[in-house]
Amino acid sequence: MKYQEIIPIKQLQPYVQYFWIIEDMSNNIGVHNYKIIPDGVPTLIYQDIPNHLTEQSSTHKSPLYVYGQFTKYTNQVIDGPYRIIGVYLKSTALKALFNIDASEFKNKNIALEDLVSSSVLEQLLNAITVEEKVEILSTFLLSRVTAIKYSNQKAVYASDLLKQGKELKEVQLEMNISERSLERIFKEHIGMSPKFFSRIMRFQSSLNLYRNNAFENLTDLTYQSNYFDQSHLIREFKEFTGVSPKNFLHKAEEQLINYPKIKE
The missing domain is CATH 1.10.10.60 (Homeodomain-like)
Structure with missing residues (x-):
């Protein structure tokens, strides 16, 4: 797995901690089981190469969605090459970005298109590089902050x-x-x-x-x-x-924090 972080522009830093990208484009990747651990932080997710990724908590087909505040772990299965871009938000960012009570996102993944009318998904699909996609997400989030101007x-x-x-x-x-x-x-x-x-x-x-x-x-x-x-x-x-603390120590491999791969 290749992992990188990108610091947001200054105007977004009150709402976004960082962007992260994880990917593995090798053809012999096989099946891997991951757990998503509650950390008190929502995330905007874009499954750039989504065909081989199954999210236990998803009830939609969109590759672009808000992963809300979860009170329990969820499972994710990856089978084949993948690339995921995440916007690791601040704990208090959801209301400020979407003008919807954060409780509406509790234990849910919600497609972005169900929250706002935006061409951001189309732009992401047409973009070539990861850098272009991060810039598109940045521009979208900045437009939300500017439009709502909500104090948190x-x-x-x-x-x-x-x-x-x-x-x-x-x-x-x-x-x-x-x-x-x-x-x-x-x-x-x-x-x-x-x-x-x-x-x-x-x-x-x-x-x-x-x-x-x-x-x-x-x-x-x-x-x-x-x-x-x-x-x-x-x-x-x-x-x-x-899993127990002992099993976590011996079986969990964390490259992206709170997203461990659990060895069988």
């Missing part, structure tokens, strides 16, 4: 506090808002409850420790990640990856 600063601040490991009560106190108001902000801008978002952030923190081998044993990983006990950590791993 409260959501950005609240999500940043939870990413830092703050408790929900601490976030409410720091922002001087009620529990109900915090719930509304998260439903509208992020697509899930602040409690569940906090769960995903804690799991991702433990996963980063795991990836960097920054722990001595499962007990140490449990303590560093603020889980109650090992069984709690193992349950979260299985819910969000489909």
Whole structure:
């Protein structure tokens, strides 16, 4: 697999973390099973060479779609050559880009053509190089930001506090808002409850420790990640990856983060 990242233009950086491209054009690639792990971040996906890719969560045929906030892992099977271009958004970007509550995207893939009227798919199909396709996606997203001009600063601040490991009560106190108001902000801008978002952030923190081998044993990983006990950590791993921590360590190959290939 070949993997690369492209930094977005400055105007898009409040909404887009980066563009990523994964591809393998070899004819003898065979069948590979991937898992998509919840990370609290939506993504705009363009399956540039889509014929050999099956998405468990897809209910549409479009190669261009928004992958919303997922609360559980999903499976993806690739059989043959492929190229996928992803726009890794910010956690709070969906409302700002599409003027639709992010909760409408929860656990869904939605074809872009069902969200907005745009010629972007036709432009992508006619473009030759990856660079041209990234530029087309950039121009489209910039047009959305310019047209909507929606402020999501409260959501950005609240999500940043939870990413830092703050408790929900601490976030409410720091922002001087009620529990109900915090719930509304998260439903509208992020697509899930602040409690569940906090769960995903804690799991991702433990996963980063795991990836960097920054722990001595499962007990140490449990303590560093603020889980109650090992069984709690193992349950979260299985819910969000489909495998135990031990199996993830020995069987998962991650070139694109949160998109591991699981060896049989």
